[in-house]
Amino acid sequence: MKDRVALVTGASSGIGLSVARGIVALGGRVALVARTRSTLEEVARKLGPDRAAAFPCDVSDLERLERLPGEVKARFGRLDVLVNNAGVNHRGDMARHSPGTLAEVITTNLTAPIVLTRAALDLMERGGAVIHVASIAGMVPVPGEATYSASKAGLRAFARASAPELAERGIHSGVVSPGPVDTGFFGDAADVPPLVFSQPMSTADEVADAVLRCIQERVLEIAVPASSGRLATAAYVFPRLADALRPGLEKKGKRAKQAYLLRRREGG
Numbered sequence: 001m002k003d004r005v006a007l008v009t010g011a012s013s014g015i016g017l018s019v020a021r022g023i024v025a026l027g028g029r030v031a032l033v034a035r036t037r038s039t040l041e042e043v044a045r046k047l048g049p050d051r052a053a054a055f056p057c058d059v060s061d062l063e064r065l066e067r068l069p070g071e072v073k074a075r076f077g078r079l080d081v082l083v084n085n086a087g088v089n090h091r092g093d094m095a096r097h098s099p100g101t102l103a104e105v106i107t108t109n110l111t112a113p114i115v116l117t118r119a120a121l122d123l124m125e126r127g128g129a130v131i132h133v134a135s136i137a138g139m140v141p142v143p144g145e146a147t148y149s150a151s152k153a154g155l156r157a158f159a160r161a162s163a164p165e166l167a168e169r170g171i172h173s174g175v176v177s178p179g180p181v182d183t184g185f186f187g188d189a190a191d192v193p194p195l196v197f198s199q200p201m202s203t204a205d206e207v208a209d210a211v212l213r214c215i216q217e218r219v220l221e222i223a224v225p226a227s228s229g230r231l232a233t234a235a236y237v238f239p240r241l242a243d244a245l246r247p248g249l250e251k252k253g254k255r256a257k258q259a260y261l262l263r264r265r266e267g268g
């Protein structure tokens, strides 16, 4: 990554922040994207003005996304890596949500990464990489998160289907699919389906390590943790197995969720 330039969306907190820190630790420079200017500028200041710059942007603003890679190249002189990480989830039955809210999930999680990848391609250096942060919910559908699951399954499909096209330009395509990660993304964790908590909780740094591995070792796909990826693949291929396993996993997830909520209440 030495002196390479990465554009990271959702870079002001959680996984994106860990990825940005990791890239700078490896000698790279990073263009930080998120909606909230103040947090983004604070992160840029901490990483160092010669290493990082804030590009406040809502990734659902597709016209703005078209211009973003050019702005990054103008600032840093080159563009090597794109990490499509910003995402949103509105949980619960779809009937609870307005059409606009459901569409926001698809626009932010799926349309934006596609549009940004397209906008970046012509400006990226050979040897670069486009990495998408999807989810285990994109490997096996999660009831109660139908639109989110659909967006992440679509993102995973895009990462894999676009790989040959990117390879012709010397650019690697990769996707990281995490299970639950202890970040602010849960929001009110009471809403999160117990099934999600049945899987081991990862840290943002563990997911960021997988993103960096995808970039450096040109790995196509990493699930975090690998055990959840294997279980999700088996459950996707054998839906009856998924149905048989679900009650046990939900029971385990309920216990893990209660313990997590308690830890959060106690500030742990």
Ligand SMILES: NC(=O)c1ccc[n+]([C@@H]2O[C@H](COP(=O)([O-])OP(=O)(O)OC[C@H]3O[C@@H](n4cnc5c(N)ncnc54)[C@H](OP(=O)(O)O)[C@@H]3O)[C@@H](O)[C@H]2O)c1
Pocket (backbone or CB within 6 Å): 009, 010, 011, 012, 013, 014, 015, 016, 033, 034, 035, 036, 037, 039, 057, 058, 059, 060, 085, 086, 087, 088, 108, 133, 134, 135, 136, 177, 178, 179, 180, 181, 182, 183, 184, 185, 186, 204
């Ligand atoms: N945490 C998990 O359990 C988990 C599990 C699997 C996959 N993931 C995926 O991992 C990715 C990162 O999640 P995280 O856990 O790191 O969440 P997080 O800590 O809540 O961080 C989300 C980041 O994205 C930015 N963001 C959100 N909406 C945006 C938008 N429309 N335009 C630009 N930036 C936006 C946020 O900043 P602003 O609010 O200032 O814009 C923030 O920097 C997401 O794609 C998520 O789906 C998370």
